[in-house]
Amino acid sequence: MAEDRLVVSSPPHITSDAQTSVIMFWVVAALLPVTLYSVYIFQARAAVSIIMAIAGACGAEAALQSLMKQKVTLSDGSAALTGLLLALTLPPMLPWWMPLVGGVAAIGLSKYVFGGLGFNIFNPALVGRTVLLLSWAQYMTTGFFEKLQVDTITGATPLYVAKQVRDGLVRYDFAPLHKQYLLANPYGCIGEVSALLLLAGAGVLLYKGIIDWEIPATYLGVVVVWSLVFGADPVFQVLSGGIILGAFYMATDYVTSPITPKGKLIFGAGCGFVNMLLRFYSGLPEATAFSILFMNALAPMIDRFTIPKPFGWVKADAAE
Amino acid sequence: MPVLTFARGIFPPHRKSASQALPIEQSALPSEVVILMSQHAGAPAQPLVEVGEKVLAGQKVGEVEARITAPVHSPVSGTVSAIDSCPCASEGVRRGGRITIKVDENQTAAPSSSVEEVTPDSIRDAVHEAGIVGLGGAGFPARVKLSPPPDRKVDTVIINGCECESYLTADHRVMLEESESVVDGALLVAQAVGAQTIVVGIEENKPDAIAAMKRAADGRMSVVALKTKYPQGAEKMLIQVLTGRTYPVGKLPSDAGCAVQNVQTAAAIHAAVRRGTPLIERVMTVTGAVKNPKNLRVRIGTSVQSLIDQCGGFSRTPGKVIMGGPLTGVALPTTDVPVVKGTSGIVVLAAEEVSEASAEIPPCIRCGRCVRACPTFLVPSQLGLLAQNKMEDIAAERYHLFGCIECGSCAFVCPAKIPLLQLIRSAKSAAMLGGTTR
Structure with a gap:
């Protein structure tokens, strides 16, 4: 009988196709032109900073979630976005390990100290930037x-x-x-390389x-x-x-x-x-x-x- | 001219094409019907018949003395085979008893007669005797709506032809095929409440229904095209759009000088007054993952399974069977459930369209989509959070919990898939138990 398999749950029974991960993807997509352009202008120095910041953020998220025996939610894209946003606030020629530290600080200090996604009080990327600013002014x-x-x-x-x-x-x-x-x-x-590209991405996000x-x-x-x-x-x-x-x-x-x-x-x-x-x-x-x-x-x-x-x-x- | 609409709201997929062009079909005579004693808001009816008794089609089989109630009738002639209490299989099926009737092969109708002298009082009486309740889904007894308190002047009757829920096309077909009955019913409602103005509101995705209603209205009422947006058919939104009037939480449409009736309710009022026909059948859409979706005129008390069978059975493995529309309807645990007066449709979702509710409530990312969707200007994310933390008193006092009309727009748009409506409902019941109503 088909009835055994009927799902009973509260309405609404259909939902929009909006998903946290899709939202994060669009923000990253909106930042992609300025990111690529920054690599074109600043060359490898920007690329290394961007990669290291994202690696630091994602690594910290995975490590802290594993440590706290939570489901690792890298796939929602929010840690990667934090890393990218952090990188865009940094000067293009830091030592390679500094954006990595910033990424770890962004996720660790800002996000997980307060309980993870949805609970942080301060913008993680800006907390990461501030830690670097105060440490290596x-x-x-x-x-x-x-x-x-x-x-x-x-x-x-x-x-x-x-x-x-x-x-x-x-x-x-x-x-x-x-x-x-x-x-x-x-x-x-890095992210200030072209206000026009930032505005274009913002236009997409608004639209x-x-x-x-x-x-x-x-x-x-x-x-x-x-x-x-x-x-x-x-x-x-x-x-x-x-x-x-x-x-x-x-x-x-x-x-x-x-x-x-x-x-x-x-x-x-x-x-x-x-x-x-x-x-x-x-x-x-x-x-x-x-x-x-x-x-x-x-x-x-x-x-x-x-x-x-x-x-x-x-x-x-x-x-x- | 810009198309009228309310603030905020959502744009769910229409999914009406499978059934909107199909004429209403009379559903097959079932072998058994189950008549629930409570198909309406208010006091459940008491059975008037006994086991073994013969009943005629249209015979009253249950009623009770109360201000807010409605009698129930047998839609068939047959023999009462059981009277027991209903297992309350679903939310839509309220507490109270049920009468099971074995259906005769040859149908005999109970005598009926039209109202001779049509006055406000005789309309109200006929509407009550016919057991008419709001057919939009809420099931509020129509007599109550037709009897505004003497201190409130109702000057406008609004006929709700929005049918803003996805999938459903029953009201659409009724407006096309029975426009004259709807118009006459609307005139009767206006006469009963003493209103001078009648407005029919229809979403603009039903241009043929708008045209048909305009023809039938023939200048006696205005037919207004509204933006196709959910919940356009919610009473508060509809009144505001058509009259510019609003009323606060806890008040009724009559406080805004309005009486709102669904198109099928209007057609039922016409039948009750002009022909003496009780409410024993209604039009509903059976659609989704069934082989042949249909708009069926169904006898109240017919089982959901037999309707699905009449539509060729499931076309794919069913995941959910919904009584009503997919935004506010009730997911049934079994198809062995009788339809009630308020059943506007049966929507089957295939297994692959249905996700099991996750045991854990996902974290809110505070994106604010629910705030932008809520047609009553609440902060659903905050209500959900307060509900989870059992802080319903704060939700009620500070965040206007009882302003929620339970349209489900917040949960529809939520990217984190938080069951916001469910959380808000649980907070409402907890707050009512705790004695907080505002």
């Missing part, structure tokens, strides 16, 4: 620029110059830099409904408005310092950003605000990672205070 920041000899005017990064411009210390025209940041920027992190518009919109909106109000070059502010990568790929990380639509708007605006605050009023011009990590900490609270009103809500309801 000279490799992660100015050392990189000095070795490449890219001093635009005063021996500092362009963003530092922007701060000096704002303070009236120097004059500098950023317009010629726009094209460089959009098309081929050899002086930034596929994989990321929502709210966070990038308010993030970039605040950066632009701030720039206009305080006399900075808005296009340069958006294109530099990893803000495109941060706004579209880091701040939109599902687990570490608010889930409510209103919460996303607030979160994005907060990222933009903290980012600009750190850029112009701290000794830390490359502030994108810290601003997103800071807002990550606030995300649960933002969610808590932006619970949507249910269908048909009327004020009198609350009083009853």
